[in-house]
Amino acid sequence: MFLILILYPSDETDVKILENQPEKSVIPKKMKKIAVVGAGISGLSMANYLEKHKIDYHIYERRKKKDLAGHGFLIPQEGMEYLYQILDPDLLLQHGNFLKKYIQYSHTGKMLAEKELNNVFAISRHSLIDLLVQNISPEKITYEQTITPDDRRNGKLKLSDGTDIDADVAIVSDGSKSRIRRSLFKSETLKAVRESEVVNIIQDKEIADSIENDFIKFHHEEGGLTFGILKLSTDTILWYSQFDNEKYTINECSPENLRKYMLEVFQNWHPLVPSIIQKSDYKNVHLWCVYELEKLNPFYKDNIVFIGDAAHPLIPFTSQGVTSALKDSFTLTKYLVEDKNIKEAFRKYEEKRKPEIEVHINNGRTLLNQFLLPLSQQSENILPISYK
Template sequence: MNKIAVVGAGISGLSMANYLEKHSIDYHIYERRKKKDLAGHGFLIPQEGMNYLYEIIEPDLLFQHGRFLKKYIQYSHTGKILGEKKLGNVFAISRNSLINLLAQNISPEKITYEETVTPNDRQKGRLMLSNGTEIDAAIAIISDGSRSRIRRSLFKDETMKMVRESEVVNIIHDKEIADAIENDFIKFHHEEGGLTFGILKLSDNTVLWYSQFDNEKYMINECSVGNLKKYMLEIFKDWHPVVPSIIQKSDYKNVHLWCVYELEKLNSFYQDNIVFIGDAAHPLIPFTSQGVTSALKDSFILTKYLVEEDNIEQTFSRYETERKPEIEIHINNGRTLLDQFLLPLSQQTENMLPISYK
């Protein structure tokens, strides 16, 4: 098979490269960011996603960089337990760790960083580099994120809308706080709805925390990073003491403020010899906790059909036919979880897992 161009060196792009590597298929990755510029913080990966990861990363190595969470515990914002559920082998890992693990199997000469790729307007189905050079590849696999520039240039009538939820995500390195949390996924909920604070333990001294805001009630989008800590302390001052303690002790140098968007309607997952995977094909709102698993599954299934089929159209069609129905289930589940988040606790379905299962 002729060389494949992979656009994007995030989770979906690197997992795709790993599967291509496994099947000795030639490829090259183009990434817009600098090599050391790793935005984002962490993931929850259900058992299905772990099974796909085991195909390309040794389990023992994975386990050194994250941990399985035992149970999901819901609290009111003042600390009253609302419910508990066992988690079936859900793994927590930082984004940096997973990116580095996926990148270790890729030769440096197969990744070009700080390179923006765009469609070639003069030649259908072809891509070009920022200097105007055309990329010589039979297939282009696009994994450039939920707001994919290439997807928007091909599907000009698509509509993305802002979701009624924003997130602040951060990591704190504090052994005392980590010791108090154990290996559980903890989430505090405000009684009036639309405001939560989640805590995941990533290692013996590292905790990922995130806060979810109804952005019609809380104007988090208008806060600069410099004022974010002050704003967070004010919003969460009356919550269980562990919450303001984490906010107070955190370093905000790499805090991530995330405004969430979704497609009103999914596009086709391919056009001509260009195919989309991960968030570039199907942005999933964070309530699903299925972003990584879906990216891994996209990469696995697409590679499978690339190996089995000689015809590109048939390859892409089989990939889309298999993946799109499941993605639509996760999208609908995510919207249900979002609707629950916006309701007062008294109106929410009891003890729902914050993970979408098909």
């Protein structure tokens, strides 16, 4: 029997609201321009929704364009419905893969459970960013610019050289460790979670051919250690390992050390796992130390509003990062279009999104606690996706 976190049908009326809006929206006269901070999934999704409504904006990203690669995502059906608002479905399918089943194994390869998946999509971060940036003119994105709040002017931002940013609204999407959020909410507490992840991508057609279009996850019988496999395309696989970081300590994070450590830890697992670890290139491997807010901050202050991980970091067990970012962007755009008063638009956005985010945070903690237990003590066959 599967323990499935309750899924309510997505609000199709909400999703279609922007579809039926005129191409040129009536935006309050006082809103001259929007500054979007961050060119990751949240920021680019926001820009696509703004672009659709001819709302003036500019994106500022602290990293170089070539550094915005990363690994990959699971996107449940609800997230795809929002993504289809801004990207062509056929184009998406050319760059990712719908997964058929979730299959859970013990670390030695004994099948524990399987469940059909309902339109869960796997795509690399690089591919999704490339698709989202196609709709945005290059002159609307400035890379290698660190943005900070302007201490002299409430609700305003400035560049690292002190230059004022000419924008009436700032939409901040600078990640789970948002510098701008921390500077505005100085009493916040960001704490480490008892889980770390090693994430990597391997291009190997032979291994990819041996794997169906399934979400495969191996679990150590003593708990606190997993190895997940997602097929992104005919020759590309995303793999990740989740560690109880109180049991498993990675002291040195160089690519070679990570490879050596992974081979030692997983040498006695089902042969597919050490084979993938052995054949992978570790040039772009990533060790992810996971953090969460002890308590959510408000989603806005003055004329600055937060979306995605900058508003509400979600631990990876939820598989809801991209979907939440898309829904944030959609909802915020909807209220910016409808409301003449910016603060009222922000208030409605927070009121709409915060309850669902709190559900995902609680679901994530439940899934984390299950992960730490031996398999014999876990609720049977937990699907590693949080549904609202």
